[in-house]
Amino acid sequence: MPCVADWLNNPFSIVQGIFAQNVPNSDWEKKVTEYFKEKLKENNATNWVPSLNDVPVHYLKPNSLVKFRCMVQDMFDPEFYMGIYETVDPNTNTRVLHFGKYRDVAECGPQQEIDLNSSQTVTSERQTFYCVPVPGESAWSVVVLNLQFYAYISASQARVSPSTSYTPSRHKRSYEEDEDMDLHPSKQKEQHMGNSHYCGGDIHGCVEPKRLETEASAGHHLISPNCSPPLDLNFPLPGEKGPACLVKVYESWDSFKVNDVLEVYGILSVDPVLSIVNNEESCAVPFPTDSSALDPMECMDTAEEQRVHSPPASLVPRIHVILAQKLQHINPLLPACLNEEESKTCEYLYLTSLFVSNFMSELSPVRAELLGFLTHALLGDSLAAEYLILHLISTVYARRDVLPLGKFTVNLSGCPRNSIFTEHIYRIIQQLVPASYHLQMTIENMNHSRFIPHKDYTANRLVSGVLQLASNTSLVVDETQLEQGQLDTTGVHNVTALGNLITWQKVDYDFSYHQMEFPCNINVLITSEGRSLLPSDCQVHLQPQIIPPNMEEYMNSLLTAVLPSVLNKFRIYLSLLRLLDYSISDEVTKAVEEDFVEMRKNDPESITADDLHRTLLVARFLSLSAGQTTLSRERWLRAKQLEALRKARLQQQKCVNGNEL
Numbered sequence: 001m002p003c004v005a006d007w008l009n010n011p012f013s014i015v016q017g018i019f020a021q022n023v024p025n026s027d028w029e030k031k032v033t034e035y036f037k038e039k040l041k042e043n044n045a046t047n048w049v050p051s052l053n054d055v056p057v058h059y060l061k062p063n064s065l066v067k068f069r070c071m072v073q074d075m076f077d078p079e080f081y082m083g084i085y086e087t088v089d090p091n092t093n094t095r096v097l098h099f100g101k102y103r104d105v106a107e108c109g110p111q112q113e114i115d116l117n118s119s120q121t122v123t124s125e126r127q128t129f130y131c132v133p134v135p136g137e138s139a140w141s142v143v144v145l146n147l148q149f150y151a152y153i154s155a156s157q158a159r160v161s162p163s164t165s166y167t168p169s170r171h172k173r174s175y176e177e178d179e180d181m182d183l184h185p186s187k188q189k190e191q192h193m194g195n196s197h198y199c200g201g202d203i204h205g206c207v208e209p210k211r212l213e214t215e216a217s218a219g220h221h222l223i224s225p226n227c228s229p230p231l232d233l234n235f236p237l238p239g240e241k242g243p244a245c246l247v248k249v250y251e252s253w254d255s256f257k258v259n260d261v262l263e264v265y266g267i268l269s270v271d272p273v274l275s276i277v278n279n280e281e282s283c284a285v286p287f288p289t290d291s292s293a294l295d296p297m298e299c300m301d302t303a304e305e306q307r308v309h310s311p312p313a314s315l316v317p318r319i320h321v322i323l324a325q326k327l328q329h330i331n332p333l334l335p336a337c338l339n340e341e342e343s344k345t346c347e348y349l350y351l352t353s354l355f356v357s358n359f360m361s362e363l364s365p366v367r368a369e370l371l372g373f374l375t376h377a378l379l380g381d382s383l384a385a386e387y388l389i390l391h392l393i394s395t396v397y398a399r400r401d402v403l404p405l406g407k408f409t410v411n412l413s414g415c416p417r418n419s420i421f422t423e424h425i426y427r428i429i430q431q432l433v434p435a436s437y438h439l440q441m442t443i444e445n446m447n448h449s450r451f452i453p454h455k456d457y458t459a460n461r462l463v464s465g466v467l468q469l470a471s472n473t474s475l476v477v478d479e480t481q482l483e484q485g486q487l488d489t490t491g492v493h494n495v496t497a498l499g500n501l502i503t504w505q506k507v508d509y510d511f512s513y514h515q516m517e518f519p520c521n522i523n524v525l526i527t528s529e530g531r532s533l534l535p536s537d538c539q540v541h542l543q544p545q546i547i548p549p550n551m552e553e554y555m556n557s558l559l560t561a562v563l564p565s566v567l568n569k570f571r572i573y574l575s576l577l578r579l580l581d582y583s584i585s586d587e588v589t590k591a592v593e594e595d596f597v598e599m600r601k602n603d604p605e606s607i608t609a610d611d612l613h614r615t616l617l618v619a620r621f622l623s624l625s626a627g628q629t630t631l632s633r634e635r636w637l638r639a640k641q642l643e644a645l646r647k648a649r650l651q652q653q654k655c656v657n658g659n660e661l
Helices: 004-009 011-022 028-041 139-156 175-183 185-194 272-278 303-309 346-361 363-377 382-392 421-430 443-448 489-504 551-561 564-578 586-602 609-625 633-657
Strands: 065-075 079-088 095-099 122-132 245-249 261-269 318-326 398-400 403-405 410-413 436-440 454-456 461-463 474-478 506-510 515-519 523-527 538-541
Touching: 004 011, 004 028, 004 065, 011 028, 011 095, 028 318, 065 245, 065 318, 065 461, 245 261, 303 461, 346 363, 346 564, 363 382, 363 421, 363 551, 363 564, 382 410, 382 523, 382 538, 382 609, 382 633, 421 436, 421 474, 421 523, 421 551, 443 489, 454 506, 489 506, 538 633, 586 633, 609 633
Parallel strands: 245 318, 410 523, 410 538, 436 474, 474 523
Antiparallel strands: 065 122, 065 261, 079 095, 079 122, 122 245, 261 318, 398 403, 454 461, 506 515
């Protein structure tokens, strides 16, 4: 039987063995998938597989098994390839069948030629997705995934070097130390300067491999020796790092779409011949596995399209997918799948159920600690902290016609103007959720940023924008930075797009001749001095009970005081509650309806259908925050109480400031 090293370091040997045993039977492809699926179920084997998110591509063995956690940024046209082809030796006339699946370059011996007219040739189809790391992924999420991989490396003494595998030689730190580095970047910088842990080569010197420079650039652009201008990796958010990959999918690609978050397991392809098409002086062809003549670039109309669709493999590696799954969430502290449909084994179901039940048993103290933590972060305002918890566990659970149900955009008004308060609130949210982005709503950003993805027909690709985000990303919009000024056409379009995202949870991508709606599920928190210019589902006016003399020191001490183990509980709490089902019994529904009628009788002008909808949302998230999946009379009354307090605060502020609110 093949050992671990075989299916990890040389998966082609496994595929070749199955192919040789089963050809001409067409079941060989299914057997390959089943083989690797079973291998990955064994003893946390998914942690054994090196991840392109964490390990630089130049430290991975070509044609080895890798994994990649990514968002589908674009999908290219399907491509045809030789699924099975035949080679012939002109001297002996010996014929050999080969598989073209999982390959970019056809395998052909020195004395062999590919017989393009062979009756054994099978033309197949595959779909290419352009994938990027999840936009705005939090550093703590990367730390957890790194530690899982390093734990395997340390235990198994597996070696990965430029010719075999990856060898992490950094000194291990405890998880608490890693967390401390994430919370205090200055300390991380100091440690790196004083104690480098990993030598990445003669040119780049020594770097720490927690998030090694797979990017070679801090921005979107990488310079290819054969490309001018620099290659744009098309990341949605500015300043993002990480590898972009061409992910080639062979089965069930219709189930994946743009903006889906995937985890793929496949064979890494970085063959230098793939870069030949980027060299205008070369007439070599990259591989003869395409059914249209020999050059797959022939079907591309422009040089720009060729450059974008076939970038250098050293910068944009290829992954030939053996297994892929759409992720419900990207929190590495939770099991990957939390519903029965996606869980394939009884053992997995049992362990997942055990994890959830164990955590739910201690939910109440976790909620209390989180409420206290956020109350301190919001300067002693416990009501605002309550609503922030409800916001962080909100999610779009259904759509009725065009109306997204479950969205809960909160406008936190009363925030200090032009201060660092919002920045610190974002830092705290960033420590709690797996993916987030801080959008400063300035005239400059509105007029010059690219919010809406648009189609570039010259390069035949979707050019990304800031609002191309993965599901359940937390978007913090800082309106306190907004000053007087003139919005140009781009600015107006960006503000409109932001408003549509909040109201309808959709972004209209620009395809020049038409717009195409892409539904999304983004949690938006707006901080503002007065009432926001943007729409929101709920406005909460901040009433600070503490005025720290030094906001920076106050927020830093708050983050320092909380233990990493407690932070982990907060992270599990917020991610897990989003995934729970929720229902309202007929009995409680009737009681709510009767209560609403009574409220309308007592105060017909101030109680509207919108108030009922918002109170039901608050009651839903209050119930879920307590681990209850049905609405009780107690939670309904508590929701009414919170809403009454919130409205009274707004009314009080309105009386103070006239009609501002």
